[in-house]
Amino acid sequence: MINKVVPNVQEALVGVKDGMTLMLGGFGLCGIPENSIAELVKKRTKNLTCISNNAGVDNFGLGLLLQEKQIKKMISSYVGENDEFERQMLSGELEVDLIPQGSLAERCRAGGAGIPAFYTPAGYGTEVAEGKEVREFNGKPHILESALTADFAIVKAWKGDTAGNLIFKATAKNFNPTMAMAGTITVAEVEELVPAGQLNPNEIHTPGIFVQRIFQGERFEKKIEQLTIRKK
Amino acid sequence: MINKVVPNVQEALVGVKDGMTLMLGGFGLCGIPENSIAELVKKRTKNLTCISNNAGVDNFGLGLLLQEKQIKKMISSYVGENDEFERQMLSGELEVDLIPQGSLAERCRAGGAGIPAFYTPAGYGTEVAEGKEVREFNGKPHILESALTADFAIVKAWKGDTAGNLIFKATAKNFNPTMAMAGTITVAEVEELVPAGQLNPNEIHTPGIFVQRIFQGERFEKKIEQLTIRKK
Amino acid sequence: MALDKIGIAKRIAQELQNNTYVNLGIGIPTLVANYVPKGISVEFQSENGILGMGPFPYENEEDADLINAGKQTITALDGAVYFDSATSFAMIRGQHVQLTVLGAMEVSENGDIANWKIPGKMVKGMGGAMDLVASAENIIVAMMHTNKKGESKILTQCSLPLTGVGCVKKVVTNLAVLEVLPQGGFKLLERAPGVSVEEIQAATEASLLVDGIIPEMSLVD
Amino acid sequence: MALDKIGIAKRIAQELQNNTYVNLGIGIPTLVANYVPKGISVEFQSENGILGMGPFPYENEEDADLINAGKQTITALDGAVYFDSATSFAMIRGQHVQLTVLGAMEVSENGDIANWKIPGKMVKGMGGAMDLVASAENIIVAMMHTNKKGESKILTQCSLPLTGVGCVKKVVTNLAVLEVLPQGGFKLLERAPGVSVEEIQAATEASLLVDGIIPEMSLVD
Numbered sequence: 066m067i068n069k070v071v072p073n074v075q076e077a078l079v080g081v082k083d084g085m086t087l088m089l090g091g092f093g094l095c096g097i098p099e100n101s102i103a104e105l106v107k108k109r110t111k112n113l114t115c116i117s118n119n120a121g122v123d124n125f126g127l128g129l130l131l132q133e134k135q136i137k138k139m140i141s142s143y144v145g146e147n148d149e150f151e152r153q154m155l156s157g158e159l160e161v162d163l164i165p166q167g168s169l170a171e172r173c174r175a176g177g178a179g180i181p182a183f184y185t186p187a188g189y190g191t192e193v194a195e196g197k198e199v200r201e202f203n204g205k206p207h208i209l210e211s212a213l214t215a216d217f218a219i220v221k222a223w224k225g226d227t228a229g230n231l232i233f234k235a236t237a238k239n240f241n242p243t244m245a246m247a248g249t250i251t252v253a254e255v256e257e258l259v260p261a262g263q264l265n266p267n268e269i270h271t272p273g274i275f276v277q278r279i280f281q282g283e284r285f286e287k288k289i290e291q292l293t294i295r296k297k
Numbered sequence: 298m299i300n301k302v303v304p305n306v307q308e309a310l311v312g313v314k315d316g317m318t319l320m321l322g323g324f325g326l327c328g329i330p331e332n333s334i335a336e337l338v339k340k341r342t343k344n345l346t347c348i349s350n351n352a353g354v355d356n357f358g359l360g361l362l363l364q365e366k367q368i369k370k371m372i373s374s375y376v377g378e379n380d381e382f383e384r385q386m387l388s389g390e391l392e393v394d395l396i397p398q399g400s401l402a403e404r405c406r407a408g409g410a411g412i413p414a415f416y417t418p419a420g421y422g423t424e425v426a427e428g429k430e431v432r433e434f435n436g437k438p439h440i441l442e443s444a445l446t447a448d449f450a451i452v453k454a455w456k457g458d459t460a461g462n463l464i465f466k467a468t469a470k471n472f473n474p475t476m477a478m479a480g481t482i483t484v485a486e487v488e489e490l491v492p493a494g495q496l497n498p499n500e501i502h503t504p505g506i507f508v509q510r511i512f513q514g515e516r517f518e519k520k521i522e523q524l525t526i527r528k529k
Numbered sequence: 530m531a532l533d534k535i536g537i538a539k540r541i542a543q544e545l546q547n548n549t550y551v552n553l554g555i556g557i558p559t560l561v562a563n564y565v566p567k568g569i570s571v572e573f574q575s576e577n578g579i580l581g582m583g584p585f586p587y588e589n590e591e592d593a594d595l596i597n598a599g600k601q602t603i604t605a606l607d608g609a610v611y612f613d614s615a616t617s618f619a620m621i622r623g624q625h626v627q628l629t630v631l632g633a634m635e636v637s638e639n640g641d642i643a644n645w646k647i648p649g650k651m652v653k654g655m656g657g658a659m660d661l662v663a664s665a666e667n668i669i670v671a672m673m674h675t676n677k678k679g680e681s682k683i684l685t686q687c688s689l690p691l692t693g694v695g696c697v698k699k700v701v702t703n704l705a706v707l708e709v710l711p712q713g714g715f716k717l718l719e720r721a722p723g724v725s726v727e728e729i730q731a732a733t734e735a736s737l738l739v740d741g742i743i744p745e746m747s748l749v750d
Numbered sequence: 751m752a753l754d755k756i757g758i759a760k761r762i763a764q765e766l767q768n769n770t771y772v773n774l775g776i777g778i779p780t781l782v783a784n785y786v787p788k789g790i791s792v793e794f795q796s797e798n799g800i801l802g803m804g805p806f807p808y809e810n811e812e813d814a815d816l817i818n819a820g821k822q823t824i825t826a827l828d829g830a831v832y833f834d835s836a837t838s839f840a841m842i843r844g845q846h847v848q849l850t851v852l853g854a855m856e857v858s859e860n861g862d863i864a865n866w867k868i869p870g871k872m873v874k875g876m877g878g879a880m881d882l883v884a885s886a887e888n889i890i891v892a893m894m895h896t897n898k899k900g901e902s903k904i905l906t907q908c909s910l911p912l913t914g915v916g917c918v919k920k921v922v923t924n925l926a927v928l929e930v931l932p933q934g935g936f937k938l939l940e941r942a943p944g945v946s947v948e949e950i951q952a953a954t955e956a957s958l959l960v961d962g963i964i965p966e967m968s969l970v971d
Contacts, residue, residue, distance in 0.1 A: 066802065066829040067769045067791050092577040092614070093600040095593065118614070145653030146600075154652060163645075163652070166576060167618030167660030171412070174615040179843030179885055180403070181434035183415035185622060186663040190641075190694030193659060202413035202443075211434075223594075228793075228802070228829030234499060235611050236578045237594035242613040246840060262828025267466060268500050270613070272801050272831040274771050274793070274846045287593035290600040293585045298581065298608040299548045299570050324798040324835070325821040327814060350835070377874030378821075386873060395866075395873070398797065399839030399881030406836040411622030411664055417843060418884040422862075422915035425880060455815075460572075460581070460608030467832050468799045469815035474834040478619060494607025502834070504580050504610040506550050506572070506625045519814035522821040525806045 066261050069229035069279045074104045077252045077278045081110055081217055084137075088173065088213070088244040089117040089127065090220035093146070093290045096237030097126050098221040100254045100282035106133055116140040116173070116215060118166060118240050120150045125288050134158070140213070142166035146290065165193060168210050170243050175212035177246020177275065182211045218248025221282075222271070225255035226264050229273030242271045251275055254282040298493050301461035301511045306336040309484045309510045313342055313449055316369075320405065320445075320476040321349040321359065322452040325378070325522045328469030329358050330453040332486045332514035338365055348372040348405070348447060350398060350472050352382045357520050366390070372445070374398035378522065397425060400442050402475050407444035409478020409507065414443045450480025453514070454503070457487035458496050461505030474503045483507055486514040530723045531703040532746075537671050539564045539748050540719075541630055541701050544669055545571050552576060552621065552661055554631030555599040557671040561630055572608075574626050576617050576657040581609030598657065621657065622664045629665040631658055633672050633697075635687040638735040640697040640709040642670060643689035655692055662693030674702035674732045681734035683707065683715060705729045706746065707737075714738055719746045751944045752924040753967075758892050760785045760969050761940075762851055762922050765890055766792050773797060773842065773882055775852030776820040778892040782851055793829075795847050797838050797878040802830030819878065842878070843885045850886040852879055854893050854918075856908040859956040861918040861930040863891060864910035876913055883914030895923035895953045902955035904928065904936060926950045927967060928958075935959055940967045 071077045078101060081087070091097030102121075105113075106129050113136050120139055121128035130136050131149050138160035144150050153159035164172070165187040175183055184207035188194050198209040220241040223234035231253055233241055245251050253271075258281040303309045310333060313319070323329030337345075338361050345368050352371055353360035362368050363381050370392035376382050385391035396404070397419040407415055416439035420426050430441040452473040455466035463485055465473055477483050485503075490513040532540070538560035545551065545565060552574045553559050562573055562582070573582045575597040582597060583604035591602040605611075612620075620626055635643040642662055645655040662668055675681055683700065699718075700707040706719040716738040717729060722745050730737055753761070759781035766772065766786060773795045774780050783794055783803070794803045796818040803818055804825035812823040826832075833841075841847055856864040863883055866876040883889055896902055904921065920939075921928040927940040937959040938950060943966050951958055 066827065067771075067793050092598075093596065095577070095596050095600070141654060143654040143656035151652070155649070161652070163654045165655055165659035166614070166657040167622055170614035170618050171410075171622075174840070175415075177844045177846075178403075178840035179845060180415050180417060181439055182432075183407075183412050185412060185660075187622065187660040189663060191659060191691045192646075193655075200414075207413055226829060228831075230829065230831050232499070233611075233613075235592065235595040235605070236575075236597075238611055238613050239578050240614045243615040246844065246846075260828075266800075266802070266826055266830045266832050267464070269831040272833055272837070272841070273829065274795070274801055274841055289591065289593050289602060290596070291602065292591060293601040293603070294588045294591060295585045297587050298606065299550075299572050324819075325817065327798070327817050327821070373875060375875040375877035383873070387870070393873070395875045397876055397880035398835070398878040399843055402835035402839050403843075406619070409623045409625075410619035411624060417881075419843065419881040421884060423880060423912045424867075425876075458608060460610075462608065462610050465832075465834075467813065467816040467826070468796075468818075470832055470834050471799050472835045475836040478623065478625075492607075498579075498581070498605055498609045498611050501610040504612055504616070504620070505608065506574070506580055506620055521812065521814050521823060522817070523823065524812060525822040525824070526809045526812060527806045529808050 066228050068227050069273060069276055070227050071278045071280050073280055074100045077280050078104055083110055084112045085216040086114040088215040088218040088247060089115060090241035090244050092118055092239035094126050094288045096221050096239050096241055098219045098254050099286060101219045101252060102126065102129060105130060111135050112137040114138040116213060118142050118169060120144045120147050122146050122290065123149050142169050170240060172210055172213040173243045173247045176214035180212060182209055185210055214247050216249050218244045218251040220245045220253050222253050222255045224257045224259065224264060225253055225279050226259050226261045228261040229276030229279050230264055230269045231271035231276065232264060232268060233270050238270065245271045245275045250277045253279045255279060256282065256285055298460050300459050301505060301508055302459050303510045303512050305512055306332045309512050310336055315342055316344045317448040318346040320447040320450040320479060321347060322473035322476050323349065324471035325351055326354065326358050326520045328453050328471050328473055330451045330486050331518060333451045333484060334358065334361060337362060343367050344369040346370040348445060350374050350401060352376045352379050354378050354522065355381050374401050402472060404442055404445040405475045405479045408446035412444060414441055417442055446479050448481050450476045450483040452477045452485050454485050454487045456489045456491065456496060457485055457511050458491050458493045460493040461508030461511050462496055462501045463503035463508065464496060464500060465502050477503045477507045482509045485511045487511060488514065488517055532721045535560060536748060537701055537703060540706065540746050541669055541671055542566060545569050549627040550574050550625060551628045552626050556632045558630040558632060559599060574620060576621065578612050578614065578617050579605065579609060581606045618660050621660050624664055624666060626665055628667045629661040630669045630671055631661065633670045635682050635684050635689055636670050636697050636700050637684050637687045638715055639713045640695040641687050642692045642697050643687040644692050646690045658692050662696040667698050668696050670697050670700045672702055674704040681732055683733045683735045685735050704732055717743050719744055721746060753942045756781060757969060758922050758924060761927065761967050762890055762892055763787060766790050770848040771795050771846060772849045773847050777853045779851040779853060780820060795841060797842065799833050799835065799838050800826065800830060802827045839881050842881050845885055845887060847886055849888045850882040851890045851892055852882065854891045856903050856905055856910055857891050857918050857921050858905050858908045859936055860934045861916040862908050863913045863918050864908040865913050867911045879913050883917040888919050889917050891918050891921045893923055895925040902953055904954045904956045906956050925953055938964050940965055942967060
């Protein structure tokens with residue numbers, strides 16, 4: 066077995082440098098690597114390109130990095146819950162590349178799977194298709210999209226083992242397994258870290274081969290963006 | 298919930314007709330849909346195009362369909378364990394399209410995922426690349442491969458529920474989840490069929506949306522191709 | 530009387546086909562889940578990674594790890610399954626989800642839709658909408674017939690950046706049900722209760738085919 | 751004395767790097783797993799869908815659902831994981847597997863390899879070999895130096911249909927360890943114990959660089 070454990074978030078993020086490209090798992094505030102984001106704020110790493118489906122909210126998630134102006138460019142599909150984001154984007158302080166959510170996911174998977182490019186119908190006829198090759202398959206126009214990779218992919222899992230195998234919980238899975246495949250170095254922060262052999266090999270979502278560093282997060286706040294409930 | 302249960306293998310294969318294209322899960326004899334293959338032999342369906350990683354052995358798996366000359370064309374990656382296959386292929390009775398295993402898997406996934414084509418380095422400079430577009434990405438030549446789909450994808454799972462959700466066991470997973478995505482009609486035969494709600498939604502490998510028909514197989518022989526053991 | 534959002538959702542619920550998978554966008558479309566007709570089995574896919582979405586949780590039973598695409602806390606029904614984003618859009622792009630219901634800022638008479646960006650003013654992003662409209666067999670738009678200034682959102686041509694081209698099949702608004710004709714143009718199918726054809730025509734900038742007597746929607750619960 | 755298959759496997763085992771993932775082909779490569787040097791952690795990937803492959807099972811403990819790519823019954827080690835074929839080749843194509851060891855019928859001096867077809871005679875198929883050789887950073891071929899007729903399998907150019915071009919980095923045979931030079935041509939690195947440079951040259955059809963004194967392999971267990 067290849068041991069992937071690092072003692073803490075500081076060790077997990079050794080080598081993250083100004084100007085790097087990071088992928089960060091999560092959908093909204095669900096399943097985001099909170100411990101790593103907090104550490105990135107502390108590290109004051111600058112000029113980051115962040116690939117993440119959303120940009121957090123003003124006071125949590127990637128919003129924390131935006132407040133500190135550590136992000137040069139965001140590659141996302143939906144950024145609607147963040148005023149500071151909108152301000153930086155409309156003022157031109159922040160470069161933004163908005164891409165369809167499915168293309169974002171598939172481009173990350175492609176990056177991890179050694180597929181340099183693929184055709185998709187999503188975005189044909191829109192701004193997203195500008196400058197991209199268009200080709201018809203089965204009578205339907207498709208555009209050519211390229212793989213995305215990152216210097217570091219930073220993901221959050223529910224359980225992990227010392228071999229780097231990961232299990233996600235419910236919809237906190239989202240982009241995490243996909244991005245885990247696409248990092249030159251993939252860092253996983255987990256709620257519970259167990260010895261190899263404790264996870265059922267049939268139930269693992271992300272094989273440890275995709276993970277270079279794993280640690281148990283100190284604290285998971287797990288903020289809820291839209292609390293919706295019904296009465297008993 | 299959408300109920301996908303059919304009472305038996307006969308109902309599961311209603312509509313399979315001469316000349317159709319079938320995908321069949323399994324690697325060697327591991328994880329093959331044995332009940333469905335036996336029923337195809339009984340149905341005497343002819344001129345089939347079968348997409349399957351292997352072609353079974355002489356007296357089991359797809360070898361049974363080969364013996365009855367029900368297969369017109371095989372699309373596989375490795376067919377080395379079947380004398381009748383080799384005879385039919387070398388005599389020209391059987392059309393054979395051999396493709397790299399990873400391209401086979403990815404082409405099936407692409408078929409299920411609405412990706413009509415993608416680039417891969419596998420097979421560049423070989424017979425496999427003949428007639429295919431070559432393009433360089435990051436200084437490395439790749440070939441364009443297209444999606445595969447099938448009239449019926451027939452897979453075998455360990456457990457399944459009435460909503461069509463599937464769980465596979467160990468390496469009997471192999472091509473089954475991938476092909477399950479790519480059938481116009483996907484048929485799943487399972488060892489154990491349970492009511493929806495009995496499977497943990499975190500542990501499901503194939504979401505029921507990909508499965509149109511599910512049934513509990515009557516009998517699983519599970520032949521072993523190469524029994525290798527060590528002494529205590 | 531023009532419909533409210535719930536009325537629009539109720540009318541769209543009548544479009545649900547038995548044994549189909551449906552993706553509901555944020556806003557009015559989400560409400561459709563509350564009005565599934567009796568005898569119709571549908572399963573709702575939420576693109577963040579769940580099939581078999583259930584109602585909101587009871588108080589204090591919410592789970593931050595279980596949300597829908599609108600980031601709302603939800604529950605999971607029997608038979609539910611969770612999956613990652615790549616698999617989620619494999620379902621969508623691969624046309625395993627038969628119907629998409631989504632909101633729009635503008636719809637044009639050739640079935641174009643715009644709902645993600647107002648240049649220089651508002652850029653929320655397209656989320657999964659571009660993938661959804663590029664792939665689903667059936668796409669129904671749920672929206673108000675006019676914007677806050679009273680201008681028609683049913684247009685000859687969209688003025689805003691597009692989300693998808695030639696994809697919308699039907700539009701259900703507070704005033705009417707419209708079909709996008711294969712050759713282009715809208716056909717008026719139904720009127721909201723008490724709304725006249727003339728009112729609909731006045732609120733519609735696009736060409737509108739009115740053929741024969743146009744029935745009122747029936748919105749029995 | 752020329753090496754037997756076990757000797758070849760032992761010599762290749764010395765090439766294993768700490769903390770790497772390795773795919774072993776059918777035949778001699780499979781034997782490499784038995785000779786991992788002390789202090790070296792490697793994990794074996796089998797392309798049918800397992801990482802963390804263990805030894806063969808004890809009698810009556812075999813499981814038909816747990817096999818390797820050679821269709822042999824195996825066991826799983828602590829930390830093992832199962833996955834589907836698309837994910838398996840995502841690992842391979844995505845270069846997450848650092849080393850591939852596989853057999854060959856022919857290898858050429860520009861690193862081409864042929865191992866899947868003899869036209870008109872034998873067609874087993876390429877299995878995963880084409881994906882593996884197109885993607886792994888390091889590719890080592892394990893084979894006999896000559897075929898059953900005594901003809902060299904180390905060639906200027908392959909005569910059989912190729913599996914991959916310009917991909918082989920090293921060849922370990924019963925006679926020698928050869929490196930494929932970046933500019934083309936083989937360089938003799940080591941001799942099998944008791945085998946002379948002249949014997950190796952005689953068995954090698956390709957151009958062979960012999961530079962200085964060529965050491966014997968050391969094959970301590």
